[in-house]
Amino acid sequence: MEPELDFDKDVPTQTPAYSAPPAPISAPLIQRYQSGYPGPQGHFQGQQSQQMRKASEVNALDMIKEHTMEGQFMTWNVLFLYNLALLVILSFQEAIAVPQFTALFAFGDSLIDPGNNNYLPNSLAKANYVPYGVDFIGPTGRFCNGRTMIDYLGDLLGLPLIPAYTATIAMGSDISKGVNYASAAAGILDETGHNLGERFSLNQQIQNFEDTLNQLKQQMEEQDLSYYLATSLVVMNLGNNDYINNYLQPSLYTTSSNYKPRDYADLLIKHYSRQILALHAIGLRKFLLGAIGPLGCIPSQVGTGLAPPGKCVSIVNEMIGMFNSQLRFLVDQLNKDNPHSIFIYGNTFGGFIEIFNNASVYGFEVKDRGCCGVGRRITCLPLSVPCFNRDQYLFWDAFHPTQAVNQILARKAYSGSLHDCYPINVQQMAQF
Numbered sequence: 001m002e003p004e005l006d007f008d009k010d011v012p013t014q015t016p017a018y019s020a021p022p023a024p025i026s027a028p029l030i031q032r033y034q035s036g037y038p039g040p041q042g043h044f045q046g047q048q049s050q051q052m053r054k055a056s057e058v059n060a061l062d063m064i065k066e067h068t069m070e071g072q073f074m075t076w077n078v079l080f081l082y083n084l085a086l087l088v089i090l091s092f093q094e095a096i097a098v099p100q101f102t103a104l105f106a107f108g109d110s111l112i113d114p115g116n117n118n119y120l121p122n123s124l125a126k127a128n129y130v131p132y133g134v135d136f137i138g139p140t141g142r143f144c145n146g147r148t149m150i151d152y153l154g155d156l157l158g159l160p161l162i163p164a165y166t167a168t169i170a171m172g173s174d175i176s177k178g179v180n181y182a183s184a185a186a187g188i189l190d191e192t193g194h195n196l197g198e199r200f201s202l203n204q205q206i207q208n209f210e211d212t213l214n215q216l217k218q219q220m221e222e223q224d225l226s227y228y229l230a231t232s233l234v235v236m237n238l239g240n241n242d243y244i245n246n247y248l249q250p251s252l253y254t255t256s257s258n259y260k261p262r263d264y265a266d267l268l269i270k271h272y273s274r275q276i277l278a279l280h281a282i283g284l285r286k287f288l289l290g291a292i293g294p295l296g297c298i299p300s301q302v303g304t305g306l307a308p309p310g311k312c313v314s315i316v317n318e319m320i321g322m323f324n325s326q327l328r329f330l331v332d333q334l335n336k337d338n339p340h341s342i343f344i345y346g347n348t349f350g351g352f353i354e355i356f357n358n359a360s361v362y363g364f365e366v367k368d369r370g371c372c373g374v375g376r377r378i379t380c381l382p383l384s385v386p387c388f389n390r391d392q393y394l395f396w397d398a399f400h401p402t403q404a405v406n407q408i409l410a411r412k413a414y415s416g417s418l419h420d421c422y423p424i425n426v427q428q429m430a431q432f
Helices: 026-034 045-066 075-096 149-156 165-170 202-219 222-230 241-247 261-282 314-337 348-357 403-415
Strands: 104-108 178-180 233-237 286-290 342-346 366-370 393-395
Touching: 104 149, 104 202, 149 233, 149 403, 165 178, 165 202, 202 222, 202 261, 241 314, 261 286, 261 314, 286 314, 314 342, 314 348, 348 403, 393 403
Parallel strands: 104 178, 104 233, 233 286, 286 342, 366 393
Antiparallel strands: none
């Protein structure tokens, strides 16, 4: 029998404790990293890139010195030359940046959707209008004022912005550096999000990847394709909608009456593990599996009145903790069963809780309502005016974080501590 949950508990200061003991795979992974295990080319690409960038900066400064007239600095000339040199630096850095993974393939929901739902005529889950993208290149379909976590992570990895899957079909976008299949309202379960119309469930996203794979087979030899897939990074960020657009919507879905919270988490993990292994069977070998964030802290849940002011809805976060605990255990099992692959648990829950509990330290002033939309209940309406101090808000709308939060979470995934990524982080994974 499930214990009763206290609605008035404070938000936890860290991720809920994990019931499963760590599998032995974590130690070998960390040992392999610490011993300096080289990447596919036999060297650490990040260090080489930094050295080349330092050299380019020195060359740029030399350029300025050479073009000044015997030490007589004329302000306009120096500024012009400085800007010219800076442009050379940036261009050179772009040219010599060595991607740490061959490509990036992303599967998920609106937190990382780059605009796939724009091409779904019967979808209600779209962000292809102003003010979305106000701090980016305009409304691309990202549910944010700017970049998503995937955008920032790709940048840290030396990869360009990867296209939406639907853009590769509609516009023939380049697929060589990866594709983003994430779809707003999508979930692990096929039924999740049906109240918002068309969306690509995770099962459909995997089918879409197989379509991309058929295109890649026409561009590469079999051996090259195998290496390409094995050295690509897969990011999977799902489960959010299986709660907020399924289990927590009893008037629309029966899951909350059919399953107790722990049984529902079991159901999700059972489906999720099969879907992850389906991608692994295709040839992908490096996975970052993101935990569900603290949904009890998002404005749409805080706005229900089920938590005291300034607090999160603890019963929701406890449900999420059940899923996340099992996901981390699954990562241990996957690493144990697949010694030539690497699976990472990205602790999005713990990372966001740290930001939430120390908001002022991170430069945030508002954490209980969105910058856009009607504060706590809905997403942005077309042509609505967002707040001006967007980088001081944790949330862009009632469901999604601002790009300032996305950037922090991306850095935690890339180079964070063992608390942020388990058993190693993405930067360390890139060196295997």
